[in-house]
Amino acid sequence: MAFFLETLIAGLFAGLMYGLVAIGFVLIYKASGVFNFAQGAMVFLAALVFVSLVERGIPFWGAFALTALLMAIVAVAVEALVLRPLRNRDPLTLFMATLGLSFVIDGTAQFFLGTDVHMLDLGIDDIAQDYGGILVSRFDIVASLIVIALVAVLAAVFSKTRMGISLRAVADDTLAAQSIGIRLPVIWRIVWSVAGFVALVAGLLWGARQGVQFSLSLVTLKALPVLIIGGFSSIPGAIVGGLIVGASEALADIYLGPIVNGSVSTWFAYILAVAFLLIRPAGLFGDREIERV
Amino acid sequence: MAALLELHDVSLSFRGVTAIDALSFSVEQGSICALIGPNGAGKSSLLNVINGVYRADSGDIVFDGVRFEAIRPGKAARLGIGRTFQHNALFRRLSVRENVLAGLSRLGQASFIETIFRVGRDAAERRTFAARADRVIAFLGLEAHRDRIVSTLPYGVQKRVDLARALVSEPKLLLLDEPMAGMNQDEKAEMSRIISEVNRTFGTTIVLIEHDVGIVLGLARHIVVLDYGRKVADGAPDQVRDDPEVIAAYLGTVH
Numbered sequence: 001m002a003f004f005l006e007t008l009i010a011g012l013f014a015g016l017m018y019g020l021v022a023i024g025f026v027l028i029y030k031a032s033g034v035f036n037f038a039q040g041a042m043v044f045l046a047a048l049v050f051v052s053l054v055e056r057g058i059p060f061w062g063a064f065a066l067t068a069l070l071m072a073i074v075a076v077a078v079e080a081l082v083l084r085p086l087r088n089r090d091p092l093t094l095f096m097a098t099l100g101l102s103f104v105i106d107g108t109a110q111f112f113l114g115t116d117v118h119m120l121d122l123g124i125d126d127i128a129q130d131y132g133g134i135l136v137s138r139f140d141i142v143a144s145l146i147v148i149a150l151v152a153v154l155a156a157v158f159s160k161t162r163m164g165i166s167l168r169a170v171a172d173d174t175l176a177a178q179s180i181g182i183r184l185p186v187i188w189r190i191v192w193s194v195a196g197f198v199a200l201v202a203g204l205l206w207g208a209r210q211g212v213q214f215s216l217s218l219v220t221l222k223a224l225p226v227l228i229i230g231g232f233s234s235i236p237g238a239i240v241g242g243l244i245v246g247a248s249e250a251l252a253d254i255y256l257g258p259i260v261n262g263s264v265s266t267w268f269a270y271i272l273a274v275a276f277l278l279i280r281p282a283g284l285f286g287d288r289e290i291e292r293v
Numbered sequence: 294m295a296a297l298l299e300l301h302d303v304s305l306s307f308r309g310v311t312a313i314d315a316l317s318f319s320v321e322q323g324s325i326c327a328l329i330g331p332n333g334a335g336k337s338s339l340l341n342v343i344n345g346v347y348r349a350d351s352g353d354i355v356f357d358g359v360r361f362e363a364i365r366p367g368k369a370a371r372l373g374i375g376r377t378f379q380h381n382a383l384f385r386r387l388s389v390r391e392n393v394l395a396g397l398s399r400l401g402q403a404s405f406i407e408t409i410f411r412v413g414r415d416a417a418e419r420r421t422f423a424a425r426a427d428r429v430i431a432f433l434g435l436e437a438h439r440d441r442i443v444s445t446l447p448y449g450v451q452k453r454v455d456l457a458r459a460l461v462s463e464p465k466l467l468l469l470d471e472p473m474a475g476m477n478q479d480e481k482a483e484m485s486r487i488i489s490e491v492n493r494t495f496g497t498t499i500v501l502i503e504h505d506v507g508i509v510l511g512l513a514r515h516i517v518v519l520d521y522g523r524k525v526a527d528g529a530p531d532q533v534r535d536d537p538e539v540i541a542a543y544l545g546t547v548h
Binding site: 157160161162163165166168169172173175176177178179180181182183184186190 | 344346365366367369370371375376378382383384385386387391392394395396398399401403405408409411415418419422458459462
């Protein structure tokens, strides 16, 4: 029983980390209707820049602030060079543009900062500790607290500030928002900056776990099933989707793995996502598309 | 009185289908102008051209002394052109109050950082905006629904919310696309009363589309009749009512 619980808890923690990546997608999808394939590349870029700064002797918070600033600059550049020229285009066109953008970001980052694998130490031990007979990693606990705090802050900004009203207005009806004078480019810059910040936090936590390297970019692929399950337009959905993927994947690995000769976690989330697509295509928290014809 | 809005030879077509055909007319400062005409006459397209949702193929528009050929919706809003939509394009998941506050967002001077942390200019601005929003909400009799989520409200109330959102920033020109569509006679009379009160109290110039000719004749001081994108008649209600071309467009001619 303890082993089952440990597996479940470890899975849920991993799920929160998936959710963290997925939130970056949700923010941009809500505000601009674009599935930003480059979100994973942004996670990688943020982690690589941060770790390079730290290796050059810049203290933690200085490196954090500089990287956050760089992500804001990236957001402004993306708005000016990608989103603005393609405004009012088909969502698929924009999706393809972000696919291209992910290569540009990955390539540029590695061109300037190299392709080495960097170790990232956030000063949090990744050692299992005994909590009432159940072994839980301290890193998992701290990482989860960070994710929860970040979600709480985002929720507060969205619901309690005037900026939040504008952001939600754009998400609800872009044309109406423009017609009352909300400046779409400004909203896009802000949303991409916030998504960049989320990518930074995700990059640090994931980077500390598996090292900072190109494969960080590929967390995009794990965020996909999370989004399909939780819904593309809901932040709580991203978290719940992440928890479902994390927990079911961990349990399947242990209990299904021996039967099918292992490596269940590489595909289980995708099977789950396909099942959701069949049963509930909009995801648990997503908006069903209703189009007036 | 001077014209607030003038259209000169405005044309619009969609892939060869003419929606608006060399249309010219002007709307006086402070008046209520109604656009009427059968379905497909180009009424909504015309509103969409005026506030920049569509781009006219040719012709130009003079609004409040500013001449433009094409404009973006955001720019139109900043110049003082407010509008409501035929199918309430409200922010469905926001409350009534948040919808109205969103209508003020472009007037905000506080920076992003100030609004996020609610410091600096944000506090004062939040107070004045809240007061303005509450004033419009009261004016349109929406107090009881203030904190309700818009998608849960009846259609007629949503129409008023749409008007409140457009009105709160005190536009010079208000474009109303079928503000009384789907309403019963009582609701129409109420909306009609509200519109003329907005016109009187705020001095807002109003261009509206409405199918109920009875309502239009009572409300508007100036009527423009469209048919197949062309202007059929243009003048005071009495004049327009007796115009043979209008009767033809609406009732068909005797063959």
